[in-house]
Amino acid sequence: MVGFNDAVMKEVQGLFKRYPKKQHALLPILHLVMRENQGCVPEGWEDYVAELCETSLNHIRGVITFYDMIRKEPTGKFHIRVCTCVPCGMCGGDQIKNHIIKKLAIHPGHTTPDGLFSLEEVQCLAACDKAPLIQVNGNNPEKVTEESIDIWIQEMRQKG
């Protein structure tokens, strides 16, 4: 169903109070939409958000397509971001990415058929001293090795 429930609506009203105009709260509201919809902005929600923020549908579409984090497809239960930018890339980020691709049999931008894992290749996770990094959902980025990834994937598969 398109539309926030009463509890989330309260959060939205709280957000509106913190900005001079309703449109200013667009990004936080899109984050709420994604939180409530498996990490994406599904069909139909664009109109709803446009009305909520008192702006046009075209404006919403422009914003959604501009920002990397705003997705149209749901993420898996564990959304893996792997960094291949300069410091991570020079410290083995590509090997980590390729290892995950092989292990999960999905390319970046895709989700495993069981809906457990999704993969995204990103540029910089702001913890470059620990390169190479991955980030799972909203957690802090972590230093990984091929072995630590194998163990983690195994554990998550068992947990489901």
Add this chain to the structure above:
Amino acid sequence: MLQETPILTKNIRSPGYDGSLEAYQKAGGHKALEKALKSMTPETVIEAVKESGLRGRGGAGFPTGMKWGFMPKNTGRPSYLVCNADEAEPGTFKDHFLINRDPHLFLEGLIIGSYAIGCHHAYVYIRGRSQAPAARLQTAIDNLYKAKLLGKAILGTGFDLDITIHRGAGAYICGEETALLESLEGKRGQPRVKPPFPATHGFNACPTSVNNVESLANVPIILNMGPDAFKKLGSTNNSGTRLVGISGHIKNPGIYEVEMGANLKSIIYDLGGGMRDGKQIKVVIPGGTSSNPLKPEEIDIAYDFDAVAKAGSMLGTCSLIVLDEDTDIVDLAYRTIVFFNHESCGQCTPCREGTFWLKNLVRDFHDNLGDQGKIDRIRRVAATMFGTSLCALGDAAAGPMKAFVEKYPEEFRKHFI
């Protein structure tokens, strides 16, 4: 042997410090805030910051006090202070270090800064992917409200302030101040035409100052030790300390606080511990991926704005990426340009098309399809990009590409067809 100078990191480096409000106040926190609100006028705060010579820590190095001084008074419109915590430059992680380990230090600076420019609602723009730091920051802010250090009549004075955290959504360009303001207004993060500058027409077309996390963290320190003592730290025209983030093939990567003007080579060897596995340095990127690479023979310099600029690069965010002898320069250049091509907002033609062409040209070398004509073309495209876009992203992409082909031609020749 170069040692750290723990000023900003004094709390963080003391054992058992957890960054909570109680711990911060126990370590002498909020003294500067009390001093500013109770015994100083906004003008004298700005004067003290000007006097200290503090230069912005976000990359450009613009004097913070002067930035605040530009804010017009009595315009009849609200003024805003926006803290830039977007930090998306590859190699940079100092702001997240402060937010995670000692959030109250820069928040105190944010409150003092708001008082100085007459702001009653400040925003912290934090990068979208940093959910955990944003949550930590929200807890810190909630605790400040509970302790009546935010909200109405702070410390019993007539000063009111609210702070709102605004999460971005994964766009590097939103670290540029006018793009950040667009994003804060719920728009695509595309830089604005300047002038008018944010000081007169910023957030919601009101007077706005955008300051980096580390710049704000310095403000309570300046008020506590006095601008003269602060000026004694660092080198001429570069006062204070810097948080240097070292990454790459270094033995001890991490954040180190040094006085401005410390020797760059000593930072790498004495603090970073030198290279892993006893290897030699091949390239040092001194200020994040936007800065030009330095060769190992060029790093015996003072690490401050002016000396690094004189060496043909820039200090930027003080993010040292140090890479060893096994590094393939073409691979490094390719990763750099892939980043900029991905992050170009697409507004200005030279940057949007230029980063795309440069990426394709460097990819040819990456695929061993290079030739001399392509090297010349990289230089020509880069030359077209300098100074022809609204913001600095085009220049930041073109500069390193030009520097890579000029400084390491033999590396590119290895990838000729």
